[in-house]
Amino acid sequence: MAFFDWFLSPLAYPFMARALLASLMVGVVCSVLGTYVILQGMAFFGDALSHAILPGIVLAFLAGWPLAVGALLFGVLAAVGIGILSEREEIREDTAIGIVFAGSFALGVALLSTTGSYATDLAHILFGNVLGVSQEELWLIFGLGLLVLGVIVALYKEFLVLAFDPTLAVVLRLPRSLLRYLQLVLIAVTIVVSLQTVGVALMLAMLVTPATTASLLTKRLPSMMLVAGLVGALSNLTGLYLSFYYNIASGPAMVLVSTLVFLLVFLFEPKRGILWQRIRGQQQ
Amino acid sequence: MPSFFHHPPVHPPNAPTIELDRVSVAYSDRPALEDISFQLRKGERVAVVGPNGAGKSTLFNVIVGTIKPSSGKVRIYGSGPAEHTCIGYVPQRNKIDWRFPATVWDVVMMGRTARIGYLRRPGRLDRQMVEQALVEAQAEDLARRQIGELSGGQQQRVFLARALAQEAEVLLLDEPLTGLDTPSQEAVLAILDGLGARGIGILVATHDLGQAAQMYDRILLLNRRLIADGPPSQLLTSQMLSRAYGSHLHILPTPDATVALADECCSDEEMGEGLELVG
Numbered sequence: 220m221a222f223f224d225w226f227l228s229p230l231a232y233p234f235m236a237r238a239l240l241a242s243l244m245v246g247v248v249c250s251v252l253g254t255y256v257i258l259q260g261m262a263f264f265g266d267a268l269s270h271a272i273l274p275g276i277v278l279a280f281l282a283g284w285p286l287a288v289g290a291l292l293f294g295v296l297a298a299v300g301i302g303i304l305s306e307r308e309e310i311r312e313d314t315a316i317g318i319v320f321a322g323s324f325a326l327g328v329a330l331l332s333t334t335g336s337y338a339t340d341l342a343h344i345l346f347g348n349v350l351g352v353s354q355e356e357l358w359l360i361f362g363l364g365l366l367v368l369g370v371i372v373a374l375y376k377e378f379l380v381l382a383f384d385p386t387l388a389v390v391l392r393l394p395r396s397l398l399r400y401l402q403l404v405l406i407a408v409t410i411v412v413s414l415q416t417v418g419v420a421l422m423l424a425m426l427v428t429p430a431t432t433a434s435l436l437t438k439r440l441p442s443m444m445l446v447a448g449l450v451g452a453l454s455n456l457t458g459l460y461l462s463f464y465y466n467i468a469s470g471p472a473m474v475l476v477s478t479l480v481f482l483l484v485f486l487f488e489p490k491r492g493i494l495w496q497r498i499r500g501q502q503q
Numbered sequence: 504m505p506s507f508f509h510h511p512p513v514h515p516p517n518a519p520t521i522e523l524d525r526v527s528v529a530y531s532d533r534p535a536l537e538d539i540s541f542q543l544r545k546g547e548r549v550a551v552v553g554p555n556g557a558g559k560s561t562l563f564n565v566i567v568g569t570i571k572p573s574s575g576k577v578r579i580y581g582s583g584p585a586e587h588t589c590i591g592y593v594p595q596r597n598k599i600d601w602r603f604p605a606t607v608w609d610v611v612m613m614g615r616t617a618r619i620g621y622l623r624r625p626g627r628l629d630r631q632m633v634e635q636a637l638v639e640a641q642a643e644d645l646a647r648r649q650i651g652e653l654s655g656g657q658q659q660r661v662f663l664a665r666a667l668a669q670e671a672e673v674l675l676l677d678e679p680l681t682g683l684d685t686p687s688q689e690a691v692l693a694i695l696d697g698l699g700a701r702g703i704g705i706l707v708a709t710h711d712l713g714q715a716a717q718m719y720d721r722i723l724l725l726n727r728r729l730i731a732d733g734p735p736s737q738l739l740t741s742q743m744l745s746r747a748y749g750s751h752l753h754i755l756p757t758p759d760a761t762v763a764l765a766d767e768c769c770s771d772e773e774m775g776e777g778l779e780l781v782g
Contacts (some may be wrong), residue, residue: 258603376616383603383613384594389568391588391617391669434604438649443604 230465237357238349242455242473245425248364251371251444252409253430255402258382258440262427263313264301267320268403269410269422271297273327274345276329276414281334287359287411294407297323302400346416347470349459356415361409365413367405371444378402379440416455417470424474429454432481435488455478511588518581520545520673520704521566521590526575528561535561537728539575543673546702548695553725554748559708561674562725566706567592575700588617590669593662593679601651607661608646613637633668640664642696656687663694673704680711692718736773 231236256265272290279289297319304315331341343351352360369379381388381398388395410422417425433447458473486494519542528536536558543549551559564570565577568584579587591614614636615629621645625633637643640663653661659679666674674695680688695705695718709715715722716735724730724738724747731738731747 373622376613376619377621379605379609380613380616383605383610384599386567386592386594386598387613389616390590390592392568392586393617411780434602438604439606439609440604446716500549 220408225464226460228349229460230451234350234352235463237352237354238444238459241352241357241360241370241416242349242459242469243452244360244364245413246429246451246453246455246473247448248367248409249413249422249425250429250433250447252367252405253426253428253451254433254440255371255378255382256406256426257430257434259402261406262402262423264316265406265410265426266423267301267316268294268297268406268493269419270320271323272407272410272414273324273344273419274330275327277327277330277334280340281330285355285359286414287356287363290411290414291407293323294410295404298403298407299400302403343418344414345418345420346468347414347416347421349416349469350462363408367409367412370401370405374398374401375449408447417473421470421474424477425451427472428481432477432484435484435492450477454493483491512580512582512586514580514589514672519578520547520580521706522578522581523566524576524578526565526572526577526649528558528565528570529573534727536565536572539725539729541723541729541732543704545672545704546699546704547721548699548705548719549707549721549723550719551706551708551723552632552710552712552715552747554710557726557747559757560677560727563592563677563706564709564781566590566675570740589672590675591666591669591673592653592675593659593666593677596655596658596682598656599650601653601658603650605650606646607637607648607650607653607664608633608641610650610661611642611646611664611668614665614667614671618670624754629668633664636664636667639667639697641690654682654687656690659683659687659691660694663691663698667698671703673706675706675708677708678710680709680714761764 230239236359253265256262256431273291275289275291275293276286277289279286282289301312301315301319304310304319305312328341331337331344334340377388377393377398380391380393381395381402385395388398406426409426413422429451430443430447432450433443433445437443437446454477455473458476459469460471461467461476462472486490486492489495520544523541525705526536526539527534534596539562551562553559561570565572567590568577577584579590584590611633611640612625612629615625615632619629619737634643637646638658640660642657642660642664645657645661650661663674679691679695683691699705705719707715707719719735722734722735722738724743726747731743
């Protein structure tokens with residue numbers, strides 16, 4: 220009973236109930252989309268994109284718009300910008316990402332430094348504050364989150380081909396560039412959805428860590444997505460409660476939990492875990 | 504962009520499967536292919552032979568559609584390639600991420616993607632096609648394996664099965680036997696024979712002249728330009744070979760046969776090129 224009490228009593232606070240729902244949704248969306256991020260080696264891109272939206276957030280804040288609108292605008296701009304820069308053969312894609320990432324982030328910080336409450340705002344944007352999610356923001360998180368999941372399900376076959384073997388996508392005459400840009404936009408939307416929960420600086424962990432844990436436990440994409448979603452949701456849930464009871468910042472708490480889960484699986488997973496491999500290695 | 508549900512274009516009965524009309528490709532001003540023209544008729548089995556850097560992989564990329572020709576035209580069954588899904592290709596094995604979370608069944612089913620169409624799930628016909636393709640490629644007992652658990656020969660057979668599930672009418676294979684042991688090579692060759700008997704055309708890139716001469720009806724000798732195009736007996740003259748291979752090849756006439764020695768081989772660099780996405 221003590222556990223139920225531990226679990227249920229915080230939910231009497233409306234802000235905590237909203238935070239719980241937001242954390243679960245963000246955990247699922249980030250982790251499921253994250254499977255494609257890690258399978259296609261787009262981790263750096265995800266990290267860059269989450270930093271590149273900063274000017275959008277600040278501008279929206281200064282103009283009094285919903286932050287998500289500005290973030291989405293700059294997310295898509297940065298995604299397309301990186302795409303266009305790297306289509307030219309002289310610039311490698313990771314270089315293009317680096318330029319857009321750093322330049323855009325600098326612009327964001329510069330804009331923010333002109334406002335009054337620079338330090339507090341920067342901390343919120345960098346690390347999120349899930350306990351401050353408003354009712355409207357919760358609706359936005361669920362609306363956009365379900366949209367992203369819907370697109371992933373609807374275009375499952377096509378995204379699978381693109382991730383596994385892009386040349387096959389050409390052979391099958393799938394609209395490769397369109398699908399690729401759609402993926403970038405999905406990542407941008409997911410970042411916007413998660414902004415309030417984990418913030419810019421730790422976004423990458425949400426995208427990458429639960430999906431990587433799942434990749435150690437599964438051998439087909441649908442099960443990988445399922446496990447990733449579960450791990451992401453449970454990590455965020457646990458992190459949220461740790462945050463509530465021990466007064467740790469919520470974003471870092473969630474990321475620490477999912478990192479711990481990853482380490483445990485990495486060490487102890489029966490078939491591929493490092494520990495068992497060592498033990499088997501010594502027996503031979 | 505393809506229509507919402509895929510409708511493969513009608514194939515005129517007498518049109519060549521693949522036709523290249525004065526195709527040239529240049530990578531930032533360096534010519535990779537110059538003025539290539541040839542036709543592939545239905546069911547033909549053709550080897551593209553040439554030294555490293557001759558443009559074999561570029562040629563395949565142009566046919567597949569990952570590279571646009573700088574000039575000239577590629578036609579499939581007489582029309583532009585945009586809607587045709589009848590070209591199957593078997594990737595070089597080092598181009599594939601073998602840790603990818605997919606089973607053999609999943610990979611072969613990928614070949615059905617265009618036929619299934621958007622927003623639909625595979626139906627009974629698709630599952631039948633996948634099963635049939637696996638049987639034909641002697642891979643039916645591998646269906647549930649994760650692709651990382653396969654041997655080299657098995658990997659090759661799985662991609663053959665994928666092209667069959669795709670209902671490909673011509674197969675492009677880039678160095679399909681590189682790195683395989685002899686039994687695996689023979690298994691792959693036997694499957695290719697079976698495809699040939701069913702009227703599926705084959706275009707193979709290889710550096711192995713001897714094998715090309717034995718296995719294929721026709722050889723295209725390539726060294727940036729198309730040096731020669733004809734049946735093996737006609738092409739394998741020392742004059743032709745030295746035009747293709749230049750100083751890298753030494754022709755030694757012996758009493759029994761003509762021996763051709765290449766002074767570079769193909770493993771490392773050859774593995775490095777291959778079907779590749781550019782841009």
